[in-house]
Amino acid sequence: MSASEDQCIGQDQPDAELAHDLATLRPQQLRTKYKAEADSHRAMRQRSHDGRIIDPAWDTLAGFLSDMGRKPSPAHSIDRLDSGNPRYGPGLCRWATKAEQTRNRRNTILVNWLGQEMTLAEFASAIGKDYGRVYYRHSKGDPLHEIAEEDAPVSSTFLPARFQDDAEAAEKWRSDYAAWRSRVIRSRRKYALPEVFEIVTLSCDCRTAERWLRKKGYFELSSDEVEEAEQLREGPYGRMYRLGPEAIREAARALIRNAPSVAVKIIGPPPLKHWDLWRWERWFMGRSVADE
Structure with a gap:
């Protein structure tokens, strides 16, 4: 040859x-x-x-x-x-x-962009957009120039205040966020900002903590059971139930400031009801937000 x-x-x-x-x-x-x-x-x-x-x-x-x-x-x-x-x-x-x-693969989609033939994946990379979104719009027959001109997903460098002085914990949080975002279905990743991760995961944690505390009878303890109540209050579930809402509000305020369009989608109109936001976890993974 x-x-x-x-x-x-x-x-x-x-x-x-x-x-x-x-x-x-x-x-x-x-x-x-x-x-x-x-x-x-x-x-x-x-x-x-x-x-x-x-x-x-x-x-x-x-x-x-x-x-x-x-x-x-x-x-x-x-x-x-x-x-x-x-x-x-x-x-x-x-x-x-x-x-x-x-x-060279038979199922590879080739497009012509600015006079150059390239794969659809290369086109998505060239215009800086998520391949899943580009593939969806291309499959609908949308022109390439309209796909390229679509507003780019909002980005964010949000980091919770509790990690500002703890580099190791901050890196762990960022790693957890990246792992969570990778599981989000492609069509919904534009909403999967760091603030949203904080809101959704903490809402899930607060809900779990509340259920555990109710099971232990925390909310029915009498004034004579102060010691037992204090033990539950200072345990991991108690701290989450007490401190989680403020951390959620911090992330919500940042989301409203940095990405108001995403805040409207995820938080909705005030007042913020953090105990309802855990449902979004299911939505991000491909299920209905109303699923129990």
């Missing part, structure tokens, strides 16, 4: 060193000197177990190298020019990067 620039399959000029090695080196010496190519050759041959067909000309590493040449870089791997053809052999494959292979 001849090496061509657009197929990324070797050198622009004949590789004199490779040709000499193919003529003089034994198979083991070839595998040692061209280890990366040998690894790709071995991996390709193993695909015959999955129904792929390997041309006999490529049974040996020498035959493979004589057609494919060297790998242009460690990021390149074998790619079939026709992804629907199960055969590997001369004239059927190329060295390609992961991005190039993605473009």
